[in-house]
Amino acid sequence: xxxxxxxxxxxxxxxxxxxxxxxxxxxxxxxxxxxxxxxxxxxxxxxxxxxxxxxxxxxxxxxxxxxxxxxxxxxxxxxxxxxxxxxxxxxxxxxxxxxxxxxxxxxxxxxxxxxxxxxxxxxxxxxxxxxxxxxxxxxxxxxxxxxxxxx
Numbered sequence: 001x002x003x004x005x006x007x008x009x010x011x012x013x014x015x016x017x018x019x020x021x022x023x024x025x026x027x028x029x030x031x032x033x034x035x036x037x038x039x040x041x042x043x044x045x046x047x048x049x050x051x052x053x054x055x056x057x058x059x060x061x062x063x064x065x066x067x068x069x070x071x072x073x074x075x076x077x078x079x080x081x082x083x084x085x086x087x088x089x090x091x092x093x094x095x096x097x098x099x100x101x102x103x104x105x106x107x108x109x110x111x112x113x114x115x116x117x118x119x120x121x122x123x124x125x126x127x128x129x130x131x132x133x134x135x136x137x138x139x140x141x142x143x144x145x146x147x148x149x150x151x
Contacts, residue, residue: 012071023056027064031074031088037109039077039085072131089132097134101141 009028010020030045040048042061049056065086069076077085077098095116099108112135119133140148 009073018067023060024064024068026054026056027061027068028073031086034088039087039107041083041085043083045086075132075134077134078136095133097136099137099139101144102138103140103144103147106141106143 006020006025006028009024013020013024026049027045030048031040034040042058042065045065046056046058046061049061065074065076065084068074069086072089074086075089077087096109096111097115099110100106115135116133120130123130123133
């Protein structure tokens with residue numbers, strides 16, 4: 001996994017025949033500045049950019065997020081809310097996984113090096129270049145379990 005800077009993103013986009021547009025650069029900067037553990041949906045990103053006075057259309061945001069996820073720059077996450085969230089795809093030691101309550105959607109991030117090692121070895125064995133390896137566990141949190149128990 002690569003840590004992307006504006007320069008490395010521009011180089012990789014050019015290599016693939018695409019350009020580093022001001023919108024893509026702005027989106028990359030937003031994700032680089034996000035606090036650890038914060039995830040954004042396309043709509044969250046749109047509202048944040050709108051608040052900052054950087055009007056980027058929602059369709060451009062969706063296209064840019066999909067492109068950056070396919071390139072391995074962003075991680076596309078299913079956090080049980082009916083829409084995707086995104087975060088910067090960080091290499092070890094910041095690589096993490098998610099435990100999600102299917103009732104209240106609370107999310108806990110956890111680290112497990114063996115998941116990343118297995119993913120890396122499997123990809124290498126098959127001749128693939130690893131972009132991301134993530135595990136999402138869907139469960140019911142203790143608070144929701146207590147709410148489900150009969151009195």
